[in-house]
Amino acid sequence: MVTETTPQSQSFKLSMLLNDTRYRSYTFQFFSLLILIVLIAYLGSNLIRNLAEAGLNISYSFLGEPAGYDINQRLIEYTSQSTHMRATIVGVLNTLLVAFLACFTATILGILGGVLRLSENWLVSKLMAVYVEAFRNVPVLIWIIIVFTIMTAVLPAPREFRGDEPSASLVLDAVAFTNRGVYVPSPEFQPQAIYVFFVLLASILAIFWYRNYAKNRLYATGTLLPTFWPSFAILVLPTVMAFYLLGKPISLDYPVLKGFNFSGGWTIRGSLIALWLALAIYTAAFIAENVRAGILAISKGQTEAAASLGLRPNRIMSLVILPQALRVIIPPLISQYLNITKNSSLAIAVGYMDVTGTLGGITLNQTGRAIEAILLLMLFYLLISLSISALMNIYNKSISLKER
Amino acid sequence: MLKRYLMAAVTGLGMIASTVTAATLDDVQARGKLNCGVNTGLVGFAAPDANGEWAGFDVAVCRAVAAAVLNDASAVEFLPQTGKTRFTALASGEVDMLSRNTTWTFSRDVDLKFEFTGVNYYDGQGFMVNRDLGVSSAGDLDGATVCIQTGTTTELNLADFFRSNNISYEPVPIETNAEARQQYLAGSCDVYTTDASGLAATRATFENPDDHVLLPEIISKEPLGPLVRHGDNQWGDIVRWTLNALISAEELGVTSANIAELSAGTNNPEINRLLGSEGNLGEMLGLDADWAKRAISVAGNYGEIFDAYIGESTPIGLSRGLNAQWTDGGLLYAPPFR
Numbered sequence: 020m021v022t023e024t025t026p027q028s029q030s031f032k033l034s035m036l037l038n039d040t041r042y043r044s045y046t047f048q049f050f051s052l053l054i055l056i057v058l059i060a061y062l063g064s065n066l067i068r069n070l071a072e073a074g075l076n077i078s079y080s081f082l083g084e085p086a087g088y089d090i091n092q093r094l095i096e097y098t099s100q101s102t103h104m105r106a107t108i109v110g111v112l113n114t115l116l117v118a119f120l121a122c123f124t125a126t127i128l129g130i131l132g133g134v135l136r137l138s139e140n141w142l143v144s145k146l147m148a149v150y151v152e153a154f155r156n157v158p159v160l161i162w163i164i165i166v167f168t169i170m171t172a173v174l175p176a177p178r179e180f181r182g183d184e185p186s187a188s189l190v191l192d193a194v195a196f197t198n199r200g201v202y203v204p205s206p207e208f209q210p211q212a213i214y215v216f217f218v219l220l221a222s223i224l225a226i227f228w229y230r231n232y233a234k235n236r237l238y239a240t241g242t243l244l245p246t247f248w249p250s251f252a253i254l255v256l257p258t259v260m261a262f263y264l265l266g267k268p269i270s271l272d273y274p275v276l277k278g279f280n281f282s283g284g285w286t287i288r289g290s291l292i293a294l295w296l297a298l299a300i301y302t303a304a305f306i307a308e309n310v311r312a313g314i315l316a317i318s319k320g321q322t323e324a325a326a327s328l329g330l331r332p333n334r335i336m337s338l339v340i341l342p343q344a345l346r347v348i349i350p351p352l353i354s355q356y357l358n359i360t361k362n363s364s365l366a367i368a369v370g371y372m373d374v375t376g377t378l379g380g381i382t383l384n385q386t387g388r389a390i391e392a393i394l395l396l397m398l399f400y401l402l403i404s405l406s407i408s409a410l411m412n413i414y415n416k417s418i419s420l421k422e423r
Numbered sequence: 424m425l426k427r428y429l430m431a432a433v434t435g436l437g438m439i440a441s442t443v444t445a446a447t448l449d450d451v452q453a454r455g456k457l458n459c460g461v462n463t464g465l466v467g468f469a470a471p472d473a474n475g476e477w478a479g480f481d482v483a484v485c486r487a488v489a490a491a492v493l494n495d496a497s498a499v500e501f502l503p504q505t506g507k508t509r510f511t512a513l514a515s516g517e518v519d520m521l522s523r524n525t526t527w528t529f530s531r532d533v534d535l536k537f538e539f540t541g542v543n544y545y546d547g548q549g550f551m552v553n554r555d556l557g558v559s560s561a562g563d564l565d566g567a568t569v570c571i572q573t574g575t576t577t578e579l580n581l582a583d584f585f586r587s588n589n590i591s592y593e594p595v596p597i598e599t600n601a602e603a604r605q606q607y608l609a610g611s612c613d614v615y616t617t618d619a620s621g622l623a624a625t626r627a628t629f630e631n632p633d634d635h636v637l638l639p640e641i642i643s644k645e646p647l648g649p650l651v652r653h654g655d656n657q658w659g660d661i662v663r664w665t666l667n668a669l670i671s672a673e674e675l676g677v678t679s680a681n682i683a684e685l686s687a688g689t690n691n692p693e694i695n696r697l698l699g700s701e702g703n704l705g706e707m708l709g710l711d712a713d714w715a716k717r718a719i720s721v722a723g724n725y726g727e728i729f730d731a732y733i734g735e736s737t738p739i740g741l742s743r744g745l746n747a748q749w750t751d752g753g754l755l756y757a758p759p760f761r
Contacts, residue, residue: 073654088582089582089594091593091595091596099583100586176609176610177610179610277566280568370595380573384507384510384574385578385579386534
């Protein structure tokens with residue numbers, strides 16, 4: 020018979036905090052925390068006292084006052100009479116826009132780069148190696164400036180499109196590449212356009228249905244239906260038919276040279292393009308390495324096993340290797356997304372009005388409220404980074420190895 | 424027990440904390456160098472010359488103050504500041520004074536707690552465009568792309584001007600004058616706007632200055648002057664009266680050529696008080712009697728400095744205009760040395 024040998028509950032002595040391994044770590048952690056609190060309290064009190072001595076205070080009332088300056092790129096309504104708060108929001112949206120575009124592009128480029136670097140083809144793999152090494156070893160600020168300078172110096176100014184024999188012309192008569200940005204046609208919708216969208220939505224649902232059907236059929240009978248071309252046809256044909264049947268309810272507004280600049284269409288400003296491209300190609304080099312690491316982490320036996328089942332190399336990659344590799348790729352990918360978001364604060368180098376440019380730049384300058392503006396800026400970047408982190412962690416959980 | 428230690432620790436640390444001390448003069452003299460915030464590079468006003476020495480109209484004010492306080496016009500550490508960094512640099516004590524084309528405004532004086540010590544250049548905001556555009560007035564600029572230095576009063580004036588004239592524009596924010604120059608020359612903006620003096624200085628550095636015109640409209644008042652922190656009145660007085668000494672010297676006919684002769688004593692009591700051969704003005708400032716004489720000796724009086732760096736004989740070619748002495752119909756009017 021086994022008797023329970025619970026250790027005699029000793030009375031707690033103060034010395035156990037240091038000598039007993041059960042408590043020692045808590046002691047150290049407690050004191051570290053204490054030191055941290057004291058340090059922060061010291062910095063805070065120092066700040067407040069120094070401000071008081073200089074006759075200044077901390078106040079956020081400036082956020083309600085008219086900003087007085089204009090912002091060229093704004094996703095929401097904004098004039099120089101709007102408040103500093105509104106200017107901040109314009110900046111936040113601009114930051115989110117460039118971060119989203121750059122994350123999206125960097126992911127695609129990164130996956131391509133990582134997979135191609137492992138290619139059997141000597142030239143392709145070496146080219147990708149050169150790309151990765153060249154781009155990740157030069158600071159991103161330099162890349163931003165390089166892209167921007169190339170755009171400003173190489174692309175023609177709008178005035179070169181003028182005259183009877185202009186030295187520059189619109190690409191396909193629709194897109195103007197100028198050193199101020201790219202002017203593209205924008206769609207204009209008539210009321211009937213909504214039906215075209217309904218058709219498009221229905222075709223997308225139909226594609227999902229078709230793919231599901233093909234999969235079920237594959238599992239049931241073992242015959243593989245083609246998916247790519249039918250999906251493509253389902254996507255395009257009904258929408259195009261609807262478009263013509265309804266009498267072309269969607270037209271394009273082309274950019275035309277008017278006065279100093281092109282007007283009409285959409286303007287993608289040079290500063291946005293420079294920042295977007297530079298962040299994307301720079302971060303894609305890191306993501307490519309993550310992807311390569313993820314793929315190499317999957318044992319070669321998996322590839323061979325899949326090949327012995329008769330899968331083609333493309334399918335081995337997409338059905339066997341990548342899903343497993345994602346478990347290795349996603350965690351570092353999160354930090355790359357965070358890097359893109361934070362690096363987008365280099366926008367001022369090309370005059371892109373992100374939140375660092377509005378709140379941390381012009382607003383800070385015009386109001387002189389440096390500490391308030393910087394604290395708010397830190398809070399914003401913290402919030403946005405934590406949100407990206409949280410979202411990506413949820414995704415990571417969904418693809419991680421499910422233990423049953 | 425623990426709490427008491429904690430309190431002691433916090434107070435102890437708090438006492439070590441240094442704050443910006445009030446007596447800037449003592450700091451400067453102890454350091455042996457004047458920290459002066461200047462432009463990052465605006466030819467004529469503040470830019471390194473061929474030998475790497477800072478020179479210019481704003482730089483001359485720094486050197487005059489250094490000569491008055493330290494008896495050495497070269498004992499200046501020039502700290503280039505962008506439009507964005509300048510106020511933080513001054514407020515934090517990184518620089519002792521700012522002499523950087525800074526417009527004297529109510530909110531900078533009152534809300535940011537700075538003290539403008541006078542005006543060394545009466546300016547106004549103008550526009551520069553390429554001659555090819557055929558623009559003759561700022562009213563024709565509807566839809567133009569405008570390069571503008573961010574963090575300046577010009578940014579706000581620009582918004583006000585276009586709004587009140589009900590015309591549209593697209594601002595391109597730019598950090599420094601050098602970048603603005605590059606962008607403007609590449610044609611990525613149609614117009615460059617800043618203080619008219621800055622435009623003239625920038626145009627002087629172009630390969631073909633004549634291809635560019637300054638539009639006739641001056642859309643704002645920009646009194647530019649040196650500034651110091653609030654709260655140290657002695658230091659503020661030193662900078663203010665050094666500038667006044669340069670201006671008075673021109674009015675009184677004191678030049679770098681005749682200053683040695685005049686300082687021996689003249690029959691004009693104001694010159695004598697200025698140059699220290701009579702009265703004790705220097706002592707009142709906390710300096711010696713020769714302070715103003717040294718300040719003027721560096722590069723001469725206000726008029727000589729103006730002519731040497733930005734006047735009509737220089738590539739920048741600015742006329743005196745508003746910046747003439749009041750006796751010549753300008754706005755320069757230094758209070759009496761008495």
